[in-house]
Amino acid sequence: MNTPSKQYMVIIVRNNAGVLARISSLFNQRAFNIDSLTVSTTDVPGISRITVAATGDATILDQLRSQTLKLYEVLEIYPVSEEDSLLRELLLLKVRVNDENREQIASIAKSNHARVLDLTDDYLIIEMTAIPAHIDLFLQLLEPFDIVEMCRTGATAIAKGKRTFQNK
């Protein structure tokens, strides 16, 4: 019960000024360990969704859920997992290449369903959209090469099937 694990949660909020500040302030105040956080609009005007990845034991994750839900602007918070939802994260990666390894890197990208977006003499920019764990693996594969810049968006998620958030 008290082993830390990573959990993804979707937070549905009223899109008022300062809502992101309120949520990040709460996380910082209560020392919740956040791995990633994404915010976007939804198909409902005035309502935004936030996807957070947090690490903690069951008590901490439960606290994160119940404390967040107390914020006036938070309408819902629910966990999502790889089993019941589609989790996706975008990676952009800049790698310094040379004549020897350019093909090899491009082929690793291709076999992992990543795309080479841009190619100059010395640099490749790779795009990958995948579940976060795949991106972790992909980055491990490229570790021996010269990665000069990386950005990851953090995961966003949508539940499979007809399940959606309540306040539609």
Next chain:
Amino acid sequence: MLLNGSDIITEVLIEQGVDTIFGYPGGAILNIYDSFYKNRDRLRHILTAHEQGAAHAADGYARATGKTGVCIATSGPGATNLVTGLATAYMDSVPMVAITGNVGTSLIGRDAFQEVYIVGITMPITKHNFQVRRVEDLAKTLRQAFRIAHTGRFGPVLVDIPKDVTAATTEFEPEPPVQTGCHAERSGMSLDAVADIINHAKSPFLFYGGGVRNSGAEEEIRALIEKSDIPSAYTLMGAGVLSYGERNNLGLIGMHGRYSANCAADHADVIVAVGTRFSDRVALNTSLFGKNAKVIHIDIDPSEISKNIPTHLGVVGDVKEVLTELLPKIKEQKRTAWQEQVGQWKARDYVPKDDDSVIKPHQAINAICELSGPDVIVSTDVGQHQMWAAQYLHHVKARNFLTSGGLGTMGYGYGAAIGAQVAFPDRKVVHITSDGSFHMNLNEACTAVSFGLPVITVIFDNRVLGMVHQWQAAFYGGRFSASEPDRKTDYVAVARGFGAEGYHCRTLAEFREAFSKALQSKVPVWIDCEISPEEIVLPMIPGGKTSADTIFH
């Protein structure tokens, strides 16, 4: 009707049942104060010496009356001066609405004169806060603030209003007061399961906190305790829910709580915690507290369940509603063996020694109770005197004891006493403080004098910062770092300087005489009581320990 923002503020306050506000004017709220001037027959404004005093007064007013307290301050320093008062109210779940002015919307973000981002500053210490950027949103937002402050788990709400919004006009329609109250959606374990555990418990113990007061569930909790014959204790916030001397009222729980109460908690097979949150001053060691017990936790706030202590049965809901539903399921019984065991611990409870030749804190507090009667409202500051007040006052009503429990705000008491005296001009209000705490906000004496509020301030004057001093003596080898301030304050002279009365006492008889005179006074009175710097708060359980480690001397 077409009104400007300032008149809308006044009208919404009055419509929400507000008749008294505490505050301090300034540039960004001149328009609002102009509306207060026009409406001075309908809305009483209490001008304090400092905005912190206004916030504490609104808090004291709210705690004493059960209504939402309202304070107002200008932008910048006026707003930041509210911060300690807001945090105090937030930690103790006090319903409050704070209004701050701000610079005009065109100046926001430009570091204008007296501009501060008070919404950002107060985010973690308010239940919610707003900045109103359009006059059209003003009435709606203020009503929402009153609703949020006084529903569910109560708390302070801040509404920040830029100056141009207070001048702009819009249509205003009066509305009835918003619906308030504790009512909350029920969740958690079934009450049948809860009743079953209580009914079958061999050695149950119950403790309660401020949630019982906020819910108005004093009668229900007394009925539960009596019907099931459960020894009980109060947290600082629960003082007065059960009366002094009442059967099954063991007294205060926690760090400076009664030995019997802490022993009962540590040995119980079932702990029922009602409207309380297992703070570190109650559950000093979260892994040992109630380690032998099944813990039943009844609270309105779902995030409190299993926050500090793992709960076996959590029930989320309004305490009064939950208890009302639970009571018929509770079996009437007498727990003879368990009461006998508790009686043995009670026999070992700490009893302070009397000495009439000096002023002993417990004897002075007894005298306050005896001379001022059960209807007295007592506020405190924070430290040793606060613990003595919690331990020795003859608490009879939850709303008669005003103290900063969660935040532990030195300087809370005078403002709170002023708020209570404004609410109840015909009752006695006593502010118990110390030379350390009183120096923080004694400036509010001018407020008490101006408004003819005969608050009696009893200063336990030991010439040291008592609680710090006590800890330095016990845990820091007597290295009294910055706790012996060597002040020369002549309280009698300062009181007179403010237009109040002052007395200086060295013995119990002198104190009784001074206090009796103070009760007849029409102006505020300060009673400077010399006590020994050796006086310490007992019993004490050091942080992280249990009842087995209780210090008695």
